[in-house]
Amino acid sequence: MPKTYSQINQKIAMGEVVVVTAEEMIEIVKTKGVKKASREVDVVTTGTFGPMCSSGVFLNLGHSKPRIKFRKVWLNNVPAYTGLAAVDVYLGATELSEDDPENKVFPGEFRYGGGHVIEDLVAGRPVKLKGLAYGTNCYPNREIEKTITIRDIPQAILTNPRNAYQNYNVAVNKSDRVIYTYMGILQPRMGNANYCSAGQLSPLLNDPLYRTIGVGTRIFLGGAQGYVWGAGTQHNPDVPRDKNGLPRAPAGTLAVTGNLKEMSLEWIRGASFTGYGVTLTLGIGVAIPILDEKMAEYTAVSDEDIHAQVVDYSKDYPQGKDKILGTVNYHELREGKITIEGKEIPAGGLSSYARARDIADILKQWIEKGEFLLSEPVAFLPGAER
Amino acid sequence: MTKKRLVLRFPPELVEQPITYQLIRDYDLMINILQATVTPREEGRLVVEISGERKALEKGLNYLSQLGVGMQPLAQDVLWHQDKCIHCTACIPLCPAGAFVLDREKHLISFEKERCIACGLCVRACPYKAIEILF
Ligand code: SF4
Ligand code: SF4
Numbered sequence: 001m002p003k004t005y006s007q008i009n010q011k012i013a014m015g016e017v018v019v020v021t022a023e024e025m026i027e028i029v030k031t032k033g034v035k036k037a038s039r040e041v042d043v044v045t046t047g048t049f050g051p052m053c054s055s056g057v058f059l060n061l062g063h064s065k066p067r068i069k070f071r072k073v074w075l076n077n078v079p080a081y082t083g084l085a086a087v088d089v090y091l092g093a094t095e096l097s098e099d100d101p102e103n104k105v106f107p108g109e110f111r112y113g114g115g116h117v118i119e120d121l122v123a124g125r126p127v128k129l130k131g132l133a134y135g136t137n138c139y140p141n142r143e144i145e146k147t148i149t150i151r152d153i154p155q156a157i158l159t160n161p162r163n164a165y166q167n168y169n170v171a172v173n174k175s176d177r178v179i180y181t182y183m184g185i186l187q188p189r190m191g192n193a194n195y196c197s198a199g200q201l202s203p204l205l206n207d208p209l210y211r212t213i214g215v216g217t218r219i220f221l222g223g224a225q226g227y228v229w230g231a232g233t234q235h236n237p238d239v240p241r242d243k244n245g246l247p248r249a250p251a252g253t254l255a256v257t258g259n260l261k262e263m264s265l266e267w268i269r270g271a272s273f274t275g276y277g278v279t280l281t282l283g284i285g286v287a288i289p290i291l292d293e294k295m296a297e298y299t300a301v302s303d304e305d306i307h308a309q310v311v312d313y314s315k316d317y318p319q320g321k322d323k324i325l326g327t328v329n330y331h332e333l334r335e336g337k338i339t340i341e342g343k344e345i346p347a348g349g350l351s352s353y354a355r356a357r358d359i360a361d362i363l364k365q366w367i368e369k370g371e372f373l374l375s376e377p378v379a380f381l382p383g384a385e386r
Numbered sequence: 387m388t389k390k391r392l393v394l395r396f397p398p399e400l401v402e403q404p405i406t407y408q409l410i411r412d413y414d415l416m417i418n419i420l421q422a423t424v425t426p427r428e429e430g431r432l433v434v435e436i437s438g439e440r441k442a443l444e445k446g447l448n449y450l451s452q453l454g455v456g457m458q459p460l461a462q463d464v465l466w467h468q469d470k471c472i473h474c475t476a477c478i479p480l481c482p483a484g485a486f487v488l489d490r491e492k493h494l495i496s497f498e499k500e501r502c503i504a505c506g507l508c509v510r511a512c513p514y515k516a517i518e519i520l521f
Contacts, residue, residue, distance in 0.1 A: 030464070031453035049472065050474070051513065107510070109510075184476050184511060184513075185476075185480060185510060185511045187480065188481075192479035192480060193479070194476060211511070232516075268471065269514060271514060272513050272514075273513055274510040274513065279513075281472065281513070281514075311453075334493075335490075336475070336478065336479070336488065343480075346478070346479035347479060348474075348475045348476045348479040348480070349474050349475040349476060349479050350474055350476055350513075351474060352472045352473045352474045352475075352493075353473075353475075353493040354472075354473040354492060354494050355472055355473065355495040357493065
């Protein structure tokens, strides 16, 4: 008998819900089988904590006296986009501080940018606001300079067009020089390999065909409760898939939003990639309802089942070539060793498995305590299996 | 003013030379000797803190390396800030000394300072500035 969202929510309200993490579900399905597991388990929680570049925050900076309609705005010298209403701005995670030396002395350090401003806001640290305007009859003020904290401004809404990539490339460097990429530092002659996915804990790898994660899905976002508002940019369901629908290449993505004021420093951090730029590292967790046997089967996915493509970031990736050097699974990656073209290569992560696990645990506790209810998607993502 | 803490290794033929004196006189550098040893094979090992104008310091160190003095930053000053570390593991494959160790159960890393040779590779690799090298 399939379950419904409202049946599961009733169980949550009554404190009778059975919630396990995506890691725990692997064992449960292995020992009890899909049928029994789907009857006994109501919800499986997932998590991921890693750099997510397509992130940013809408800020309403509040009206001044006299009023101002911002033309240019900087927060700690990092420019924000002002093409919105008078005191609304959008601050992107990868925007750099105005005086950043970039890659002039290679590789640049990229010490501070949008992701760090977002971190400073979340931490309640003072942030310098500077704004310029041309002045109008209704908004006469032309310049503002003051120090704010997140408590001083009316709204801060994290709104990210692309997060939580479903699977990702494994990056290596086949050239004979060190390269500096958004996948980290890559040593020459395939000296190391970097990957970036929570694998068996990752939200979209536990719902590979988007049967439950859709528009309106309530999620863990940066330590608060947020929502999925759509498929993210570059969402591409049509990639080669293994049995069980698991994508072998970067596939689905999520667009998410949540109240930055409720988020906590532990789950949202500025990040600097040497030679590349700045970004935001963010924690996301999704609770997946075990509506039927299929969902039990999907959520039992383990690192061994999930394959990723190894790509050369010295030539093929920058030139836009689709060449793949090989395929590895997340168990090998997590163990820290892969073999490509006969060579054993040490592997390192960019997303934190330990933190992904913590997020799945927190989400589980929220649901057990009745603090987090599941929401049925109001629309499905492109490529969803029905 | 720039300050550097270094481990200097002098080959036997240089042990008797007044090199530190020259650094002070010709390059206007201040030298604070933190430790000095001569090994059984008569190689000299000096742990020093050298300070002076950045340019002068560069020239002085250049002079030392031309003489054949081995130089290495002081390993004791590599700091791992556990509170900033997110345990991503990006630093592990880069470390030539195996100083970062991963607990496979907990997926948490730890830093074994004794193994670190202060090469500085991990400092650049950590996106959260969790590793700091103080020269
Ligand atoms: S790269 Fe930095 S954050 Fe990642 S494990 Fe190493 S020290 Fe920790
Ligand atoms: S400084 Fe070099 S040896 Fe020391 S921990 Fe970092 S990478 Fe390893």
